[in-house]
Amino acid sequence: MPPRFVTATMLGWARCDHCGAINRRVTRDRCRCAVCGATLPRVEETAQERRVVWALLLAAFAFYFPANLLPVMTVANLGRSEPSTLIGGVIHLYVVGSWGLATIVLVASVLIPFAKMVVLGFVLWVSGTRRRRWQPVAVRWLRWIAWLGRWSMVDVFVVALLAAWVQFGEIAAITPGAGTLAFAAVVVLTMVATERFRPRWLWWESDFDGT
Amino acid sequence: MPRADVVVCPECDLVTRLPKPLRGKRAYCPRCGAVVWRSGVPFRALLPWVVTAWVLWFASGVQPLAQLELFGQVTEVTLWTLAAALARGHETGLAAIVSVTTVFAPLALLLTYTWLLVPLWRRRTVPGIRLLLRYAHWHRHWAMLDVFLLGVVVAVVKLGDMARLLPGLSLWAFVGFTVSLAVIHALFDWDRYRAEWLACHRVS
């Protein structure tokens, strides 16, 4: 039975991940892009590359806990200094009564980074199985996290700006805490992991079944 | 090179032929829905945007983004000194992240777009194009100007009642710079660029 779809790999072609050029007659010895010189993707290296993405994801997950437990910044106000954590900030907003803002902060800085890691784990798992039922879901969710990924960096920028602006000595000063750096590590590691995940891994298995 | 109307899906590796005639702004992969073709503009049309971006880049760095006033004391920070201010407070990690995402990556991206246009203008290739084609997507990924702008808005809201904030001219220049980089990015047609550059490359 002829395959329903023709892929570049079946033809012995490869599309360069870096510059997008289509290379023909790719073999083990000719595996560099003719236009930009980058190494072309190969089916045989999928397992190795997937392990790298798993490792990055686990590292991001490890940083998630200090990011939420350590203070993101310390606010010194007229001699009193108050360290504040992400969760502490949310609770404070609830207590004060700004429910809307509290929910936005909770979703943007606590839930979304966590959801991103769960989704990437799910997509990685789907790419390793032949569960074709989950393929369309995985593809859609992967696009969502690839788009959302960078926006989590907002919290890091806010702390950086506040720390640079609010420097009034005794009256008021803001110092960034270790939590911000851990949070930045979560964002950067998930971004790198998402970038290194190749969506074609979701399709390759079924491509070679000939279905 | 395969025929020009044959494309390979960047996400699922599917080989398809583009519909003829090409209509609209984009064409999508029939299997996974990824964008396989985007309409572009002639590279000449990018030049005014590149020049604008350069002017706004300088304008956004030389003056403070905003001044903060509290009991008569004023602190100010420019885009270029933000990272330096953090580094002075021994926040080197944060300083590194902020400087890469808001200064170095956007500058590298603008330099990349500028240098890429040189061979098309001189009708012969210049050194470094291969390297730029290879790493341009990296700069695109780490230049987070839009996210930084959102951060400015959130920081201003948070400071709200604590101190008085006076936005500077540079903040608007920075908004303009962000927009012009986004426009260049949206209009740049990488497939056509590779074809035109290869043509120049063979001549020289």
Ligand SMILES: [Zn+2]
């Ligand atoms: Zn290439």
Ligand SMILES: [Zn+2]
């Ligand atoms: Zn596709």
